Amino acid sequence: MKKINKSILSQIIAPRNPNSYKGNYGKILIIAGSLPFGGAAIMSSSAAVHAGAGLVTVATVQEKFTAINTKIPEAMTVDYHNIIETSDAINKANVIVIGPGLGTDEYAKSLVHLVLDNAKAEQTLVLDASALTIIAQQKLSLSQTSANLILTPHQGEWRRLSGLDIDQQTEQNNQTAINKIAPNALLIVKKHHSEIYYQDQVSQITAGNAGMATGGMGDTLTGIIAALVGQFDFSLKTVEAALFLHSFVADKIFEKNYVVLPEMLIKNLPKVMKKIANNTAKG
Template sequence: MEVLAMEKISKTILKQVIIPRKPESYKGTYGKTLIIAGSTHFGGAAILATSATVHAGAGLVTVATTPEKFTAINTNIPEAMTIDYHNKKELLAAILNNNVIAIGPGLGTSSVAVGLVKAVLNNTKTDQTVILDASALTIIAEEKIPLQTTAHIIMTPHQGEWQRLSQLAIPDQTEFNNFEKIQGLNPDAVLILKKHHSEIYYQDMSFQIDAGNPGMATGGMGDTLTGIMAGFISQFGYSLATIQAALLIHSVVGDKLSKKQYVVLPSKIIEKLPKYMAELSTQTK
């Protein structure tokens, strides 16, 4: 397989993707997103991922989680709907009725979580996008679950999670080796490898962002990226450009905040997203 040289992602991609909203539109215009996240000990991940999805502009957002987290989610994100992921009938209906599904943040690796990952991969179709993050990737690695769905697959591991899934030690996570492992997992999948200057791999193309800072090294940052990715694909559609823009804006907003803040909190990135997107959408294309 011939691998093309890694490209830097230009900030011009943000203005190409983030366009003004049409005057005649409604919530259904901007897509339906399902976030499957959270567990007894990791409710914050579900809140951050869902909040990021809402603030990034998805029209309708549903979070499937454990019922004990409903109150916290409804209080923090009243815009999102909640369902119990233990209810198989309700969960299946949600999987079938949403165009973007993100699974993994704070989910854990219980037998329930394993069942949720299998339910998503076994029931999603060609016109849907599945974002696999955090616990979902660990489950796929441990249970050796094949990524055979016809849906668009986006994997968002940090280097440790990618090591578990690919069996590549971090020093061996080179461009060539990463491409080879993706071919074995699902040749049409997109890999977003989270690291210093995160990378995107898709087919024979690879890209890198020149953004991000040490202040962003804090819990919940990956959950936030997953939510932004889901929100962008929900409203702007699945494309390489949309994926690039979602990855880049996450770090660009983080860089803006880092000028005045020693630690960049994920919740602060989420809070600033709508304003920054408005500024980009009104700039001359």
């Protein structure tokens, strides 16, 4: 198993071209949130904005618009009950995220079907949280989806999806399971020192801390992944960099804080990324 260290960051995060505009840095659609779980939509979309995504649209329940527009004025909002607008947003996005705080009711299930049926080969689809639960419950096939697939389960969600109890989630078993579920997908098993599986390659980050054990941390990671893929394109290295960046920033915060809240991590992203980009430019 390959160990991912700080060097991955300078391989991906580079200075911005002076002659560029917001469209150069990804069009991200995040389908997230529900009446009980609005915070997930805010954290994932805020992380995407702060990690440099050019355009972020949040498809969520209308009742959460005010909170999102107040907290993240950079993000646009779409009522995901409006199928025409949601379908249009799916069509226009480079990266589609579905799942954070979405819930598992009948309408959430219909949204998962909508995305799986309409995602295109040139897009990246990030399946997270509730979307993974729905896929596991309904035994939905992922093998026919032409988009680049990224699955981001924590160990409990991976158990539901793969059928592997946590103590059975070994490198070999995880590799076998993802090859059966979606052989072309990139799988992140979120845990202490999270693991990445992609096309028979397995890697593991060497960062992270106990202060990250708090609600919303996974939603924040999802937003960072979406932002980096939107800016630097889909690849194993891009996702490795996103995963390491998430824990690297958290480790810096944990040096002086007992707990690492998602909001703290999110606010530190632009400064840390700028420092990495400057070091990349220096060679």
